[in-house]
Amino acid sequence: MIFFIRVRKSIFGLLLLLILSGSMQTVLAVEPSPERQVALRHLLKNDCGACHGLTLQGGMGPALLPDNLNGKPDEFLVATILNGRKGTAMPPWQPFMNHDEALWLIGVLRKSVH
Numbered sequence: 001m002i003f004f005i006r007v008r009k010s011i012f013g014l015l016l017l018l019i020l021s022g023s024m025q026t027v028l029a030v031e032p033s034p035e036r037q038v039a040l041r042h043l044l045k046n047d048c049g050a051c052h053g054l055t056l057q058g059g060m061g062p063a064l065l066p067d068n069l070n071g072k073p074d075e076f077l078v079a080t081i082l083n084g085r086k087g088t089a090m091p092p093w094q095p096f097m098n099h100d101e102a103l104w105l106i107g108v109l110r111k112s113v114h
């Protein structure tokens with residue numbers, strides 16, 4: 001009997017740990033290294049800028065200025081960057097950056113410090 005209680009307790013602990021580590025991941029997004037930040041800003045200007053405008057005020061793609069992103073959740077925009085949008089010109093950038101890097105880029109766009 002005690003054995004079963006122990007097992008159930010440890011399974012509960014394990015579940016709790018899994019849930020906690022899942023939510024921690026979004027809170028503790030890792031900042032890209034300084035070198036990577038330079039590369040990502042470069043990408044933003046040259047590649048994203050080709051469609052969204054050199055100053056991101058819009059072009060073939062919509063403007064990506066703080067006001068344009070206001071009210072759109074981080075994860076929605078991260079998914080747009082990583083997966084692109086089917087049926088539109090927005091391509092997937094998953095091969096070139098990971099989740100945390102896309103999230104960092106959104107932060108840069110929201111602060112408009114590019």
Ligand code: HEC
Pocket residue numbers: 043044047048049050051052060061062064068069072077080081085088089090091093105
């Ligand atoms: C080939 C053109 C093209 C390139 C290159 C491109 N985009 Fe886009 N992007 C688009 C288009 C078009 C849309 C609008 C899609 C739609 O109609 O929903 C879009 C949408 C977006 C959105 C969603 C905006 C919103 O208000 O919902 C974000 C964020 C975004 N792009 C970021 C980027 C980033 C970051 C890069 C570079 C890593 C990039 N895009 C490169 C064409 C492009």
